[in-house]
Amino acid sequence: MASSRRGVGLNAFSNAAISSDQYARHGAALRSTHADALANQLSVFQAALHNFSLTHAKDIRSNPTFRAEFARMCNAIGVDPLAGSNVKGAAGAGGKSVWAKMLGSSVNDFYFELAVRVVEVCRETRSENGGMIALSEVRKRIEKGRGLVGGGMEVTDDDIERALESLEPLGGMFKTTTLGSNKFIRSVPKELNPDQSTVLEVIQILGHVTVSMLQDNLGWEGARAIAVIDDLVADSLVWVDSQAEETEYWSPASMHEGG
Amino acid sequence: MATTSTTPTPLPLPSSSISTPAQSSTTQSSTFTFPTYTHFPPLYTVQPNLQTRARQLDLWSSLILSYTAHHHIFRLSLSTPPADLFTNPPRTRTLKPSDIRIVLDHMALQTPSRIEWLPPSTKGEKMGNTCWVYWKTLAEWADVLYGWVEETGQKGAVLTVYELREGDAVMGREWVGMDEGMLRKVLGVLVKRGKAQVFGQQEGEGVKFF
Secondary structure, rough: OOHHEEEEEEEHHHHHHHHHHHHHHHHHHHHHHHHHHHHHHHHHHHHHHHHHHHHHHOHHHHHHHHHHHHHHHHHHOOOOOOOHOOOOOOOOOOOHHHHHHOOOOHHHHHHHHHHHHHHHHHHOHHHHOOEEEHHHHHHHHHHOOOOOOOOOOOHHHHHHHHHHHHHHHHEEEEEEEOOOOEEEEEEEEEEEOHHHHHHHHHHHHEEEEOOOHHHHHHOOHHHHHHHHHHHHHHOOOOOEEEOOOOOOEOOOHHHOOOO | OOOOOOOOOOOOOOOOOOOOHHHHHHHHHHOOOHHHHHHHHHHOOOOOOOHHHHHHHHHHHHHHHHHHHOOOOOOOOOOOOOOOOOOOOOOOEOOHHHHHHHHHHHHHHHOOOOEEEEOOOOOOOOOOOOEOOOOOOOOHHHOOOOOOHHOOOOOOOOOEEHHHHHHHHHHHOOOOOOOOHHHHHHHHHHHHHOOOOEEEEOOOOEEEEE
């Protein structure tokens, strides 16, 4: 090699320059073939994904497990199936809705449609639950449909969360929050303070609370417990049962579960 | 596909269409399944929050209508309400009579009216405590009655109110057991529509259908 043989005379300098130049050129060639290969692979992959989504569009729309797998696959390779229409696609080429074009618009449509249903359910039940509804309850209601022929949709909790994400450009009115072990959709843009969240969490676990339960378990002053509960009642987030020994406060989430 | 409905969900009314005598007799004997929300204790306490209360009253309204429709009850009395309607299954919560009145008042104000208070039976009282329950609205009853007249080819014939209520021809029909006053109201709807004419005195009153 040039460095080990170290030539003599002035020529050695130009030799070294030439060989390093050659190395650089070779390196560039290697890089570009590599890039070409990658680009080629990507386009093959895109085509495959396109074909896949076209041939399986029906499955993606109708089979929740299949859809979840598909969504997970897209996620793993850094592709958001929802991003297509409102954000520049991950692949970037062409600027707009690369993925919408690639996936056909069926996947997007599916989530938009679902989002509309979710909004409907949230609005319908708002007087009952003050705009706070369990994700699972929303799913049940959507699966049941509106009592019309073919109204029901088979969806998963995951689908609903994705659908909600697709509403983000509208101002994020619908947010999911976790209380205890359950996820809830908050469709009224009011923030809960920490005390309110705590009480709601307790209600999730026990089904209901009383002022003295809060005093005993959380060590709160009576006034604090009463204030928090009054707020929750005012926001129609809890229902009052005054026929128990001590007035109980229930979450409307348990209303349709029986028992 | 994506129709946003801002209107509240319609009350789930049982059998909106005309049910055959056979059907109505079987449903009458089977037990009424209470909706799951009757297990929810706060349902029996009138809610202080007005928004929540509105929802609660709607739930009660739909429960009362499906219950009375199932048992063919045309008249509810506050003094003797059906035992199982206003008390939850483990019998620990009961809607107080004064609260039942709130529910019924709400139903009276629904459009179309779902109940109608009857004037007090004793002179001294200000408020009646008995009401008719319209698990079918008067207009729906008018349709049922007129449907039967058409079906049996009695247009142009004169029938007495008694025949309409208790005659052999109406055996097993849905409106059997309806108060005479309520039936008169139904006939009133048909008269207004120009589909019937009522004539004669109280006794032996006759109705002619067109």
